[in-house]
Amino acid sequence: MKEIIKLENIKRDFKVGDETVHALRGVSFTIYEGEFVTIMGTSGSGKSTMLRCINLLETPSSGEIRFHGSDVAAGKLNANAYRAKVGMVFQSFNLFPMFTAVENVMYAPIHIKKIPRSQAREEAMELLDRVGLAERADYYPGELSGGQQQRVAIARALALHPDILCFDEPTSALDPELTGEVLRVLRDLADRKTTMIIV
Numbered sequence: 249m250k251e252i253i254k255l256e257n258i259k260r261d262f263k264v265g266d267e268t269v270h271a272l273r274g275v276s277f278t279i280y281e282g283e284f285v286t287i288m289g290t291s292g293s294g295k296s297t298m299l300r301c302i303n304l305l306e307t308p309s310s311g312e313i314r315f316h317g318s319d320v321a322a323g324k325l326n327a328n329a330y331r332a333k334v335g336m337v338f339q340s341f342n343l344f345p346m347f348t349a350v351e352n353v354m355y356a357p358i359h360i361k362k363i364p365r366s367q368a369r370e371e372a373m374e375l376l377d378r379v380g381l382a383e384r385a386d387y388y389p390g391e392l393s394g395g396q397q398q399r400v401a402i403a404r405a406l407a408l409h410p411d412i413l414c415f416d417e418p419t420s421a422l423d424p425e426l427t428g429e430v431l432r433v434l435r436d437l438a439d440r441k442t443t444m445i446i447v
């Protein structure tokens with residue numbers, strides 16, 4: 249099996265006043281292509297910190313993260329190019345509030361991948377259709393339910409064709425009746441053998 253991401257003895261300490269919080273105490277695992285990995289743990293056990301380390305939003309205190317075998321911290325990988333390959337979906341959606349749904353999905357392909365606007369729009373519409381939101385393409389995030397916003401966020405992450413998608417508690421901010429629509433999208437991604445990690 250093809251290795252996508254490998255964590256080797258990742259530690260992350262935070263200094264809070266005189267105290268040191270050991271958020272991660274040596275985490276090691278490998279995710280292979282097509283795998284759907286979930287990690288469970290109580291609140292405060294370090295799940296978000298681990299995902300943030302994977303996405304370079306956080307720097308591990310020690311340990312190594314390898315992406316397709318290369319050390320992510322070694323500086324050979326361009327951070328933005330790497331982040332484009334490692335999609336992130338947050339607990340609180342984090343959509344751009346001043347952009348419509350389709351503009352949210354188009355943004356990174358246009359600005360990071362330099363894809364022509366018309367092509368980016370066409371692909372964004374296909375992705376919104378995949379998450380069941382084609383008819384909401386021109387709505388702003390503030391006009392969408394939490395479940396709809398999270399589905400836009402998933403389409404936005406998919407727009408860069410990442411090698412792995414990371415989800416940080418993707419349904420925990422949703423009302424119970426809205427989790428089903430997001431879970432259906434996650435199931436569809438798993439059926440398509442999308443490499444994913446969900447915490």
Ligand code: ADP
Pocket residue numbers: 262263264269270271289290291292293294295296297298
């Ligand atoms: P989880 O996502 O599993 O709830 P987190 O990764 O958010 O856990 O947090 C793990 C631990 O690290 C917690 O004790 C939290 O308070 C601490 N922590 C996380 N981020 C910071 C930070 N920026 N500064 C200080 N402590 C932090």
Ligand code: MG
Pocket residue numbers: 295296297416417
């Ligand atoms: Mg968390």
